[in-house]
Amino acid sequence: xxxxxxxxxxxxxxxxxxxxxxxxxxxxxxxxxxxxxxxxxxxxxxxxxxxxxxxxxxxxxxxxxxxxxxxxxxxxxxxxxxxxxxxxxxxxxxxxxxxxxxxxxxxxxxxxxxxxxxxxxxxxxxxxxxxxxxxxxxxxxxxxxxxxxxxxxxxxxxxxxxxxxxxxxxxxxxxxxxxxxxxxxxxxxxxxxxxxxxxxxxxxxxxxxxxxxxxxxxxxxxxxxxxxxxxxxxxxxxxxxxxxxxxxxxxxxxxxxxxxxxxxxxxxxxxxxxxxxxxxxxxxxxxxxxxxxx
Amino acid sequence: xxxxxxxxxxxxxxxxxxxxxxxxxxxxxxxxxxxxxxxxxxxxxxxxxxxxxxxxxxxxxxxxxxxxxxxxxxxxxxxxxxxxxxxxxxxxxxxxxxxxxxxxxxxxxxxxxxxxxxxxxxxxxxxxxxxxxxxxxxxxxxxxxxxxxxxxxxxxxxxxxxxxxxxxxxxxxxxxxxxxxxxxxxxxxxxxxxxxxxxxxxxxxxxxxxxxxxxxxxxxxxxxxxxxxxxxxxxxxxxxxxxxxxxxxxxxxxxxxxxxxxxxxxxxxxxxxxxxxxxxxxxxxxxxxxxxxxxxxxxxxxxxxxxxxxxxxxxxxxxxxx
Numbered sequence: 001x002x003x004x005x006x007x008x009x010x011x012x013x014x015x016x017x018x019x020x021x022x023x024x025x026x027x028x029x030x031x032x033x034x035x036x037x038x039x040x041x042x043x044x045x046x047x048x049x050x051x052x053x054x055x056x057x058x059x060x061x062x063x064x065x066x067x068x069x070x071x072x073x074x075x076x077x078x079x080x081x082x083x084x085x086x087x088x089x090x091x092x093x094x095x096x097x098x099x100x101x102x103x104x105x106x107x108x109x110x111x112x113x114x115x116x117x118x119x120x121x122x123x124x125x126x127x128x129x130x131x132x133x134x135x136x137x138x139x140x141x142x143x144x145x146x147x148x149x150x151x152x153x154x155x156x157x158x159x160x161x162x163x164x165x166x167x168x169x170x171x172x173x174x175x176x177x178x179x180x181x182x183x184x185x186x187x188x189x190x191x192x193x194x195x196x197x198x199x200x201x202x203x204x205x206x207x208x209x210x211x212x213x214x215x216x217x218x219x220x221x222x223x224x225x226x227x228x229x230x231x232x233x234x235x236x237x238x239x240x241x242x243x244x245x246x247x248x249x250x251x252x253x254x255x256x257x258x259x260x261x262x263x264x265x266x267x268x269x270x271x272x273x274x275x276x277x278x279x280x281x282x283x284x285x286x287x288x289x290x291x292x293x294x
Numbered sequence: 295x296x297x298x299x300x301x302x303x304x305x306x307x308x309x310x311x312x313x314x315x316x317x318x319x320x321x322x323x324x325x326x327x328x329x330x331x332x333x334x335x336x337x338x339x340x341x342x343x344x345x346x347x348x349x350x351x352x353x354x355x356x357x358x359x360x361x362x363x364x365x366x367x368x369x370x371x372x373x374x375x376x377x378x379x380x381x382x383x384x385x386x387x388x389x390x391x392x393x394x395x396x397x398x399x400x401x402x403x404x405x406x407x408x409x410x411x412x413x414x415x416x417x418x419x420x421x422x423x424x425x426x427x428x429x430x431x432x433x434x435x436x437x438x439x440x441x442x443x444x445x446x447x448x449x450x451x452x453x454x455x456x457x458x459x460x461x462x463x464x465x466x467x468x469x470x471x472x473x474x475x476x477x478x479x480x481x482x483x484x485x486x487x488x489x490x491x492x493x494x495x496x497x498x499x500x501x502x503x504x505x506x507x508x509x510x511x512x513x514x515x516x517x518x519x520x521x522x523x524x525x526x527x528x529x530x531x532x533x534x535x536x537x538x539x540x541x542x543x544x545x546x547x548x549x550x551x552x553x554x555x556x557x558x559x560x561x562x563x564x565x566x567x568x569x570x571x572x573x574x575x576x577x578x579x580x581x582x583x584x585x586x587x588x589x590x591x592x593x594x595x596x597x598x599x600x601x602x603x604x605x606x607x608x609x610x611x612x613x614x615x616x
């Protein structure tokens with residue numbers, strides 16, 4: 001039982017990271033019709049900027065993390081201006097290919113700039129808090145708090161602010177939104193700012209939870225993000241939040257020995273990709289999405 | 295330098311066959327297959343397992359391996375090929391990653407992360423390549439005899455792969471110009487219109503996808519023969535995007551630009567490995583591997599944004615717009 005509780009907790013931690021990253025990816029997908037193959041690498045960028053300040057220069061983790069988030073957010077806006085805005089009138093596949101190219105550039109620049117060894121943030125990795133039956137690592141504790149705040153902040157932003165309402169309007173029907181006077185260029189920049197900030201935060205949290213990370217960290221989770229995005233219905237930020245949490249839970253809990261001995265942990269990713277393909281076949285609109293022809 | 299050119303030529307032959315498959319799927323039929331590397335993996339592993347574990351002769355194992363690649367293609371395509379292009383791209387890349395993770399983790403079947411050397415278990419040095427090398431040596435001796443030169447193994451490899459590649463290019467070129475090819479283009483441009491004209495869209499897409507899978511499978515065999523031992527990491531998703539660079543470079547429906555694109559790509563890609571002049575001399579050999587991938591990424595971004603029809607392409611037909 002305790003093992004199951006622990007797995008549920010671990011699943012929620014992983015799921016929360018996937019949720020905030022996937023929400024950013026889904027937002028961009030919905031508002032701008034851009035499926036971002038570089039989203040995982042934006043996460044890695046955030047983690048490495050934070051690591052450069054924290055691990056190399058010895059700044060405290062909070063300052064480093066904030067810097068990582070800000071740099072990633074600005075970077076996302078700049079990439080949009082340079083490479084993605086010229087692609088606005090083009091089809092989904094060609095935009096996909098451009099973002100694949102961007103992901104190659106980011107990932108390998110990180111490798112050249114920071115080396116290919118495993119990196120760690122300077123927190124005490126050996127410490128464990130005991131909360132009831134749960135064993136909670138410091139990185140997990142930070143992640144739980146920070147992602148919870150981020151999830152509620154994003155929910156509030158989308159529900160109650162003008163910019164959030166514009167985003168949802170554009171995602172729902174972009175022509176109608178443009179007719180009613182939504183400034184799409186400004187909206188694009190704000191969307192990328194939010195998406196980049198969430199990716200940077202998710203990257204720092206993933207680095208903290210994993211303990212060690214390298215520039216491939218984003219590439220490893222990219223398809224988990226896509227799975228979460230598709231689970232929640234492409235374009236729906238709320239859906240992606242739920243999708244991320246569900247996916248994190250499913251992956252961890254599937255290893256519980258109560259399920260016919262449990263899945264071997266190394267097949268967790270195969271399970272997730274299987275879920276993705278199955279979803280695309282059976283319910284491409286996601287668990288909450290309205291049925292429509294795709 | 296001569297060794298380097300032959301290596302480039304041999305590798306470009308493999309990329310030509312591989313990219314030709316992507317050209318049919320992506321360029322002609324409009325099916326963005328982001329997991330094409332997996333088909334190389336399936337056929338490479340199928341052949342290696344067939345030879346090492348089942349003791350099949352190469353002449354039987356190789357065609358069976360291509361059949362395996364096509365079957366895997368059908369398995370993936372039958373349920374997914376009706377999807378919109380962005381969903382198809384994600385589904386194919388996920389399928390490719392499943393293949394790679396399974397190859398990494400099913401050590402009993404594939405030898406795991408160490409690759410095909412471990413097919414019979416650790417420490418046994420399994421070899422699937424002896425029959426190929428016999429053929430290649432026979433070719434090498436033949437050339438040496440005929441032209442009174444000392445031929446290198448890479449030259450013999452080229453003398454086998456390039457005739458095959460050229461024949462395939464001619465066949466695919468004829469197919470693309472045939473009524474079948476025109477139907478595929480029509481489907482790419484407007485699926486509803488093609489359906490309204492009574493064309494079986496699903497079947498045509500399936501045929502195009504299978505042809506691409508077969509070509510990727512054949513490229514996987516040549517890759518396996520060239521390297522003599524391979525690992526799951528030789529089939530990372532990046533390899534599919536090399537083919538995308540090549541296809542977009544030449545113009546996405548331009549069959550005869552594929553070998554030129556492959557040669558250009560391999561010269562630049564391998565050149566960064568072997569050449570040492572400034573500014574390449576600033577990078578260690580490990581960093582050069584990353585530099586190469588940065589160049590591939592930049593090529594994709596710059597080509598698709600500024601020259602979507604490629605170097606030789608016709609903007610109306612070959613532009614990557616969809």
